[in-house]
Amino acid sequence: MSGGPPTTAVPDRAGSARAPTEQAADAATAVTPTFRALVRRRRIWIVFAAVLVLGAIVALAIQGGLRPPGVPLGADNPAPLGSMALVEVLRDHGVSVTESRSLESAVDAAERGATVVLYDEFALLDESRLDRIAGVAERLVVVEPGFSALEALAPGVRLAGVASGPIDDVACELPAAERAGSLGDGQRLLTVDDDARAAGWQGCFRDEEFGFALVSGEGDDGGKVTLVAATTVFANESIDDAGNAALAIGLTGGSDELVWYLPGLGDVDAAEAPSIAELTPGWVSPVMVLLIAVVVAAGIWRGRRFGPLVTENLPVHVPAGETSEGRARLYARSAARGRALDQLRIGAIGGIAEALKLPRAAELGAVTDAAARATGRDEASVRRLLVDTEPGDDHDLIELAAELDVLEREVRATLRPRFTRPADPADPTDPAGRRP
Amino acid sequence: MTITGRFALLLALGVVPVVAAGLAGAAEAWVALAGWLTLALGAGVLDVSLAASPRRVALGRELPDRVRLGESVTAELTVRNLGTRMLRATVRDGWEPSAGLAGANRTPLRVPPGERRRMTLQLTPWRRGDRRVAQVTVRSAGPLGLWSRQATLAAPGRIRVLPPFHSRVHLPSRLTRLRELDGRTPLLIRGQGTEFDSIREYVRGDDVRSIDWRATARHVDPEVPGSMRIMVRTWRPERDRRIVIVADTSRTAAARIADEPRLDTAFEASLLLAALASHAGDRVDFLAWDRRLRGRVHGASGPDLLARMVDVMAGIDAELIEADWSSVPGQVRRVTSRHALVVLLTAADSPGSSRGLLSMLPQLTARHTVIVASVTDPALVEAGAARGDLEEVYRAAAAERGLIDAARVAAAIRRLGALTVSAPPHELPPALADRYLDLKASGQL
Known part of the structure; x- marks a missing residue:
């Protein structure tokens, strides 16, 4: 940030020698507003922005949107995707609901005869763990089973996409399903193949020929397993659609005890491996925060403008050749060969007349005569070149243009006996108005 | 307010204590981070609170009044500290870009309280006219050089950049010819127009x-x-003849021919003619005109004439409007009612755009000797000679068309009784001067 070579600062001896009060110099007027003036000037905008921010906060608080969305189908989650509504209703009716995040506690409760609701959102459970819970649970309700869960629990039942709309074809004799009668929109579907049907799996809530929203059957160890393909039946936002609530309560309220089991990270094999946070030394995160602070500081250091930009009014300048270029492009676009050649001919005739010192108002015939005599060419051919020949195509045009140039040079060359070279390319023609 | 690179470096140095504490444990590392940030911010706040106020500064300028385009000048700025603390300032002087400030424009200054320091900047303006400066930005750092305060202060200044008058190289040879006319050389020439x-x-x-x-x-x-x-x-x-130079500043003057706007060529030609005519004892008046009078030099003589002319010309730029030629005879009449040589510096290159000029000319030629001086485009002559391929032939045809148009306009001007001078930009000033000398020698003034 030092000045360039020609920029020097020298102490002003005369000035510093004088007493400071001798020169009654006034402080220069500051263009930059002080902080207070800035606040005062922008008051309206600051108030406006504050009102906007406050309003947004209030609106979010009223909508409850400030709370985190919570775990989907969480037993204590009142958000649209939670399941607190169902759990509270069951508790009101005397069912003791236990939340479980680990396989061990769920298995413990299942061994006591509790119904187990299993929602494995991220497919964390492997086959052996699924078998274990299915083996001890008398009643197991699997919500939105994934591919691996179906393979483990109900081979032959497969995922079959999304239902086309609300379903009211019960299509089975499951008591809970019959009581519900219909399901709301947003169901997913499962298909049951022949082997599975032979093994005792039956589908309920059929969506035409596409599949079933619910499949029930018996597990390997005799426990009842119900597969509900979508979470909508249990979620707070859709539990009051059609018969969703009846089905949910029918499936989960069958026993005095209910285990609401959402598998957690502890149920994964990988959980035994150390996390990234455990592997890295303790100073890494603080250093990253520090680096962010350094980057911000460096950004302010380099980005802060040294005073306002200086504007300048620039005058208009137009390249003069544009007119001529534009006219040339017009000739070319409309292939105006005759017109273009006419311009060249007029120019050549004018040049020849000037070179031969003919009067300005000389007739065309006189010019062609004089040109023919000066160059020793045939008068008729000169006349053809200067007047008569029509250019048939682009090639003709180029040739005629070149010949005109040659003729003009020849005429000029004949007038300079000392320079016998006929067509001197460096021939400086006198610009008009310049004196010799 | 702003921060310096030193502060960013100070923050970055926090890596050392954070890592050192982090060897003991993560919590200690976080504590070290918080401690370091607090320390750095505290140092910054302390620093900026000890910095001198950039607002309590008095500024003085010493500028040369005028400079010829292409020459360099030194601009001095005096910074006086009115506060009670040492001012460690970096100063930026807010010149227009075309003032051609050399260097980085960041001058470090240390001004003790009550004293003043002078800084010198070198300017090489690259555009004619008034080059202005409105403000000076002062950045005042604290004693540690971590944070600084910044304020922009009003400090108006102006340098008038005059036309370069490159054509003055032609002046000595023309003055020699003038002296021959004048009889100051041994050769005596008697002719018309002499007394x-x-x-x-x-x-x-x-x-x-x-x-x-x-x-x-x-x-x-x-x-x-x-x-x-x-x-x-x-x-x-003859002596004491009147010469009225009228420079056209309308839209045609904005055209750039051979990298020089027509207007600048017109100014060069005017200056050479004025210098020559004032040596010959004639009285020169200058008008810059489009739809209104943009500049006027009247009644000046001797060395004062050129100084006033360049001063008036400095601020004139071409305007994108059509010239109002019908008022020009009136303007000339206001300058002189006697017979005068009226020089019109304009563009006479197409019948369409010259109609106003042509309809006005008879009024001037009836009373005065008139020269219409215009710039020809050397690019047109070049394009007219190149006939290699089809594109070039069309371009040559268009160029010929332009030259024919210019010739027609020139013929029309001559038929109306005026004289024409047209030449490429760098040859127009001497050509105009030569035409003036011819007229003087033949007594047509």
């Missing part, structure tokens, strides 16, 4: 036709009784 100056004795080499026999008869030679001394009349060119 009687004096009678002196014949010396060998004088034109025998200029011998005044009656004066010879009156002059008896005292040394040789009975014989006469041969006397000759001497002549000098």
Whole structure:
């Protein structure tokens, strides 16, 4: 940030020698507003922005949107995707609901005869763990089973996409399903193949020929397993659609005890491996925060403008050749060969007349005569070149243009006996108005 | 307010204590981070609170009034600290870009309280006209150089950048020709447009036709009784003629020919003609005109004339409007009612755009001698000669068309009784000067 070579600062001896009060110099007027003036000037905008921010906060608080969305189908989650509504209703009716995040506690409760609701959102459970819970649970309700869960629990039942709309074809004799009668929109579907049907799996809530929203059957160890393909039946936002609530309560309220089991990270094999946070030394995160602070500081250091930009009014300048270029492009676009050649001919005739010192108002015939005599060419051919020949195509045009140039040079060359070279390319023609 | 690189470096140095503490544990590392950030911010706040106020500063400027385009000047700025603390400032002077400030424009200054320091900047303006500066930005750092305060202060200044007058290189040769006309050289030329100056004795080499026999008869030679001394009349060119230069500043003057706007060529030609004519004893007036009077120099003579002309020209730029030629005779009449040489510096290159000029010319030629001087485009002549391929032929045709148009306009101007001078940009000023000398020699002023 030092000045360039020609920029020097020298102490002003005369000035510093004088007493400071001798020169009654006034402080220069500051263009930059002080902080207070800035606040005062922008008051309206600051108030406006504050009102906007406050309003947004209030609106979010009223909508409850400030709370985190919570775990989907969480037993204590009142958000649209939670399941607190169902759990509270069951508790009101005397069912003791236990939340479980680990396989061990769920298995413990299942061994006591509790119904187990299993929602494995991220497919964390492997086959052996699924078998274990299915083996001890008398009643197991699997919500939105994934591919691996179906393979483990109900081979032959497969995922079959999304239902086309609300379903009211019960299509089975499951008591809970019959009581519900219909399901709301947003169901997913499962298909049951022949082997599975032979093994005792039956589908309920059929969506035409596409599949079933619910499949029930018996597990390997005799426990009842119900597969509900979508979470909508249990979620707070859709539990009051059609018969969703009846089905949910029918499936989960069958026993005095209910285990609401959402598998957690502890149920994964990988959980035994150390996390990234455990592997890295303790100073890494603080250093990253520090680096962010350094980057911000460096950004302010380099980005802060040294005073306002200086504007300048620039005058208009137009390249003069544009007119001529534009006219040339017009000739070319409309292939105006005759017109273009006419311009060249007029120019050549004018040049020849000037070179031969003919009067300005000389007739065309006189010019062609004089040109023919000066160059020793045939008068008729000169006349053809200067007047008569029509250019048939682009090639003709180029040739005629070149010949005109040659003729003009020849005429000029004949007038300079000392320079016998006929067509001197460096021939400086006198610009008009310049004196010799 | 702003921060310096030193502060960013200070923050970055926090890596050392954070890592050192982190060897003991993560919590200690976080504590070290918080401690370091607090320390750095505290140092910054302390620093900025100890910095001198950039607002309590008095500024003074010392600027040269004028500079010719292409020359360098030094601009001085005096910074006086009115506060009670040491001012460690970096100063930026807010010149327009075309003022051509050399260097980085970041001048470090240390000004003790109550004292003042002077900084010198070198300017090489690259555009004619008034180059202005409105403000100075002062950044005042604290004693640690971590944070600084910044304020922009009003400090208006102006340098007038005059037209370069490159064509003055042609002046000596034209002045020699003028002296020949003037009779100050041994050669005596008698012709039209000269007036009687004096009678002196014949010396060998004088034109025998200029011998005044009656004066010879009156002059008896005292040394040789009975014989006469041969006397000759001497002549000098007319003096005290009026010359009115009218520069057209309308849209055609904005056209750039051979990298020089027409207007600048017109100014060069005006300056050369004015310099020559003022040496020849004629009186020169200058008008810059489009739809209104943009600049005027009236009644100046001698060295004052050129100074005032460049001063007036400095601020004039071409405007994108059509010239109002019908008012030009009125403007000329306001300058002089006598016969004068009126020089119109304009563009006469197409019949369409010259219609206003042509319809006005008879009013001027009836009363004055008129020269219409215009710039020809050397690019047109070049394009007219190149005929290699089809594109070039069309371009040559268009160029010929342009030249024919210009020739037609020139012929029309001559038919209306005015004289024409047209030349490429760098040749127009001497061509105009030569035409003036011709007129002077032939007594048409």
